[in-house]
Amino acid sequence: VPERAPMDLYSRETKRGLSLFVKNVFIGDEVRELMPEYLRFIRGLVDSPDLPLNVSREMVQQHRLITAIRKHLTKKWLGRFAEQLQNKREDYETFWAEFGAAIKEGFHYDIDNKDRLEKTLLFRTTKGEGWRSLDEVLADLPEGQEDLFYLSGDSLETARNAPQLEIFRSKDVEVLLLTDPIDEILVGSAMALREKTLKSVTRGDIDVSKLGAGADAQDGDDSDDSDAASDDEGIKPLLDKLGAVLEARVEKVQVSTRLTDSAACLITPENGITPQMERMFKAMGQEAPPSKRLLELNPGHDLVKKLRALYEADADDARIGTYAELLVDQALLSEGGQLEDPHAFARRVTEVMAAAL
Structure with a gap:
């Protein structure tokens, strides 16, 4: 070798x-x-x-x-x-950094050796800066957790700072950070590792109640859940308005269970195609299937609260459209994505800055 x-x-x-x-x-x-x-x-x-x-x-x-x-x-x-x-271990980590991406191709081409391939895996994760073996990740899983969560990204730095990780970080749930282009194929081919289902933190719905140690424990007080449900209903008219404004860019606007600090993030529908897969299709000269993502908002964020107040004061305020577009733009940039129209983004930012001065 x-x-x-x-x-x-x-x-x-x-x-x-x-x-x-x-x-x-x-x-x-x-x-x-x-x-x-x-x-x-x-x-x-x-x-x-x-x-x-x-x-x-x-x-x-x-x-x-x-x-x-x-x-x-x-x-x-x-x-x-x-x-x-x-x-x-130190020698193997050096080897993996050079050849790990090639070995991961085996999950697509040689599924008969899946068990052996699993024993060679190393991951970057949200737990520390170094490599983690699959055995180490599984050993630290909270009892009862059936999913292995992962996040795909173009770089390790971008992945670590992705807003979709906020709820997982707050509950101390380890997430695999997958930054090799081949990782999308690994996930699609393997589906699970050691009988733990691979689940993207940027795809579909996440049941927050099942995250972290002691997630199944019930404290008998449903008042917080009732308040949250009531608040979700109160913000629904704004979500519908934003969804109509952003119809060409997103499939739907909805309340997020992932966000604790950020105002917004983008999510791939359960059966949708990820941005990483879109780029792989383009790199191979193929047309990617048409797909739009979901925009999730954090109703507790000051920005979203003020946007809601603006909508309730005047549902036809022209600024709502500008802010809606900026929310999508910043959500895309925060995950390391590229804007389709940087000029339009710059124009909107300039308008907002000029109005604020």
Whole structure:
């Protein structure tokens, strides 16, 4: 295994595959059938005493011994990686930083080895700055938590500061921070790790009552829930107004259970396509399926309270539309997204600043 990932590791034209010998006689170089695609960075040779000396490229592709050798080598190397993770953690972290993204491709191409692949995983999470193994993450899960929460992002810094994490951070719930492009495919292929369902903190509804240690405990006082429900009904006319104004940009505007500090965030519908998947489609030259996201508002935030008061005073106030657009823009920027129309954003900010001075 090389110390550094080659520049062309993710290129289709990269040199890959092991050399094949039969009874010390060279048969061929770059025999890709000897090793799965996601372990393409491994270099070496295989000398088999059982293959015929006149084996051809076509025979290599179909020969049962080649298949057996491939299975053996895959199990051997995945086992070696798992052993290194346990016994030489610092060395393995260096290796993972170089080749981890390639290994994660195995969850798509080699689901039969899913259990072995799980033992090689390292994650960045909201708990500390370093790497965390899957065993370590699972060991710290609160009793009764059935989901492994994750957040996808373009960079670690952006992911750590995402507003969608606020409720999880306040309840000390660990969240995996997935910043490799391949992570979207890992999640879609694996669906669960060690029987814990992978659930995005930016997708669909989150049952806050089930988050954190002692989440199932009931204190017998439903007054807070009743007040919250009443407040949600009171803000509904504003949400409907904002939804109509933002119809071209978002699917719906709703009250958030994720936010504790920020005013707004964007959420992907349960069956919608994530921004990361959209970018993957574009990178491959494909058209992404049409999809709009949900805008969630924090009703306890001063900005939202003032916007509600403005709406209740005059539902037709032109400033409501400007503020609605800015809420979407800032929610998009706070998660590291890119504005489709930076000029319009700058114009709206200028208008608000001019009115405030």
